[in-house]
Amino acid sequence: MITEEVVDLSRLQFALTAMYHFLFVPLTIGLAFMLAIMESVYVMTGKQIYKDMTKFWGKLFGINFALGVTTGLTMEFQFGTNWSYYSHYVGDVFGAALAIEGLMAFFLESTFVGLFFFGWDRLSKVKHLMVTWLVALGSNFSALWILVANGWMQHPVGAEFNYETMRMEMTSFVDLVMNPVAQVKFVHTVSAGYVTAAIFVLSISAYFMLRGRDLAFARRSFAIASAFGLAASLSVILLGDESGYELGDVQKTKLAAIEAEWDTHPAPASFTLLGIPNSETMTTDYAIKIPYALGLIATRSTTEEVKGIKDLIEEHEIRIRNGMKAYELLQTLRSGQTDEFTRAEFDRYKQDLGYGLLLKRYTEKVIDATDAQIQQAARDTIPPVGPLFWAFRIMVAAGFWMLLLFAVCFYYTAKRTAWHKPWLLKAALFTLPVPWIASEAGWFVAEFGRQPWAVGEILPTFTAVSVLTANQILSSLILFLVFYTVLAIIEIYLMQRFIRIGPSSLHTGRYHFEQAGSTSSSTRVRA
């Protein structure tokens, strides 16, 4: 029996495990790339310090990577355990992207990552460099395929419903891969990963410099991070995935919610910088608006309008009524009456079948829905505006803050004075959590903003869950919480420990705590 409680708990468990997984993913994606860059410099110049940099940042990469792998296991199997109807309904499309991710990306990344850590003495310089690049390539490929999968949930293309098998079936693999929503998401997400890694290296290097330790090591790391980060943060912002918001109904709805765009205004729409969205009255109080900006950002034109929430609800109500017809025809077809007329009628309405399924929340039979239930379902098609409005603004503010920081760091690094500016180093240090806040806020916008759909216009989240009891999910959810909390504590403990020791943890004899006169005994540890 599917209840609201089962659905809410399933969503909570998925949100928790996915957001937790994504604490580790962006750092892996970005840092793998930075390690490859550092090692390339080592191989080209032959300077030992770049090898040390690769190894030290690689050690931190490893601590992070282990939890990325651990929490990734959940993601591969949770669709089946907790979203079994989803798995049945869209596995033909979504599963393919996941399987190819395994074949093309995970194998590459994970097979070579072992050699990155343990192959230093057993591989030639060039071969080891090749291994590092393959790890970076593998982690970026995995981002590609998971975003092809996620992009399809936002904007499902290249697939069609088959009433005989009761599921979506792939009609074009090329359309699936070339889905424009997936493409912009990929660029946006990997760039965000590069930004995360750049802030990580920048911030920890700033810490070493503020402590006056291992300066040559820290300055070089800081320089690479500020240049790499500047390029990456420009890419995140300029190639932000706003351009994907005009594709498909769900994306349009999400955009309207993000902008608290209650009414459709004549083009070009203005951008609400700040304000307090009020879902009751469907107005935004105290709004500060920038004329034309939204029209330009969202539609890349001055003539196309951005549709408002009130109009979207009206459109959706019509589609829900069509969806009821589609559902009725589907039942006729499933009962064995598959004459040409019924099939033709079904084909006419089937693009709205998903809207019909929205009524399952209120009536199991769908076709007996009352007007009140239909109106309620239509209102459900708009995700809560307030959280989306704010999460989006938090992400954007974080993005611009990091761009500014990278620009200033890059400028002073080029002038070779960055390390003499404690205010700058402190700013870099305290920015450490910001990329994670931005990533999580961004994913919140993408996924919470997709509600009430699991797959846009196709499959409501409510319908997608497994037949489980609330108690089963509640107990697994608690176990996840306990496990993940313990793992997080261990990870953060190890991270800060190795950061404090710094490159001395490599035991090369060249770094701060290994020099004669070094006082701290607590840090003389084996690592």
Next chain:
Amino acid sequence: MIFDYETLKLAWWILIGVLLIGFAITDGFDMGACALLPLVAKTDDERRVVINTMAPHWDGNQVWFITAGGALFAAWPLVYAAAFSGLYWAMMLVLFALFLRPVGFDYRSKMDDPRWRNAWDWALVVGGAVPALVFGIAFGNLLLGVPFQYDELLRPSYHGSFFSLLNPFALLCGIISLTMLALHGATWIQMRTQDKVEERARYLAKRLAVLLVATFAIAGIWLAWSIEGYMIISLPETGGSANPLLKEAIKASGAWLHNYAVQPATLIAPIMAFVGAIAAGIFSHVRYTGLGFISSATAVTGVILTAGFSMFPFVMPSSLVPSHSLTLWDAASSAGTLMVMTWAAIIFVPIILGYTFWCYRAMWQKIGVRFIKENPHSLY
């Protein structure tokens, strides 16, 4: 190259088998070796010897498991949906146990404290033994049939409890699976280590080989004498749409032996299991460690194929409504998706095998305590 739908369905039964066997052979020795960790290695240095034989490879090996999951999702979405939601707690148990491995491998050596290291040793033991056991229990339940059914919109629901999975036959299958992977782990340790650790692994390998032969034979006799299999009475066209509600199937005693009678060539599977296990014991005894490892890999392959051949074309029979059982003909994806996946497999599997061999070759050496002592900071 265009294959018809029927051929594609059959091809994916084989390919899922290949992925499962690939998983059991690669990740299987990791799990087995971890499960045996306290038995083969007593001191910290010895444990590091064992762990470092796997250090560069465990993560790549684990991807066989992840990809098998992904391929199941893509090629048999109905099985992925029904099995993982139905066997919810079994799956959660596997997941939570597997969580202990990446952190166990990676974090253990990061601190010197013996309590820290001991704790991670036990994490590795659980991470190795529990999944090995649960996979066997799951396979045992597949042979018995799982209590699930479909509603008219093809939503699967499970009508048993977690504890009903722990029946005697399934537990025996769990023991077979654990024994088989432990044997495989033992031949791996024996091949890659020296001195005391190698000797202990050899001692265990010989005994585990005997245990595997015995338990596998008992399960075979049990299956033949008193386990009801499943049989298809009427089957719609095998090249048609994948809809598990169109066929008729029943429970029938001896049905799981039917394929061996019709196609005697399939007897190669149980023969591989027995011969592989016996050869693993003998080669361990005479210290041909490479052949020992190949033999245990053969035994692993034989055991998995035996389960597959017995059930063919069933994949997940329903004990509740046998006609709702999932078979390779009606649990598959659409022809288009299977075609794309076939191409992906044709392109990537050889590449994966190629670089996996390259990586193993690059890191190949016998590891002993001396090697650990010479490299105190660069190893696990």
